[in-house]
Amino acid sequence: MQRTNLTKKDLINSIYMQIGFSKSIAENLIDDFLRTIIENLKKEKKLKLSKFGTFLVRSKKSRIGRNPKTKEQKTISDRDVVLFKASKEFKDLVNSKNDS
Numbered sequence: 001m002q003r004t005n006l007t008k009k010d011l012i013n014s015i016y017m018q019i020g021f022s023k024s025i026a027e028n029l030i031d032d033f034l035r036t037i038i039e040n041l042k043k044e045k046k047l048k049l050s051k052f053g054t055f056l057v058r059s060k061k062s063r064i065g066r067n068p069k070t071k072e073q074k075t076i077s078d079r080d081v082v083l084f085k086a087s088k089e090f091k092d093l094v095n096s097k098n099d100s
Contacts, residue, residue, distance in 0.1 A: 041082065051089040057082055 008030060015026035037055065040047045045057040057080050065076040086094075 049087075051087055053084055053086040053090055055082055055084055 008027075011030050012023055012026045015021055015029060016023050019026075021029070037047060041055055041057055047055045049055075059080050060078065062078045063076050064073055066073050
């Protein structure tokens with residue numbers, strides 16, 4: 001199975017083809033959607049999209065990491081990471097035998 005990446009341009013073209021909005025309107029729609037998700041995550045640290053899943057921001061402490069090639073140790077700094085947990089409905093859709 002070949003891996004395929006879905007790009008922002010693919011999403012814009014899909015909206016353009018399915019709904020008929022111009023490509024610039026479709027791009028603005030995608031940009032606004034993504035910006036809303038990002039801003040909400042920054043502010044609330046959690047975002048639930050019904051029947052899709054939950055995005056969660058979690059803080060990770062600094063730790064010592066090691067380059068597997070050189071064995072050189074380096075400190076990995078504190079950082080926030082985004083986790084995603086799929087909803088039951090989303091998992092059921094992914095696992096359904098129907099391709100519709």
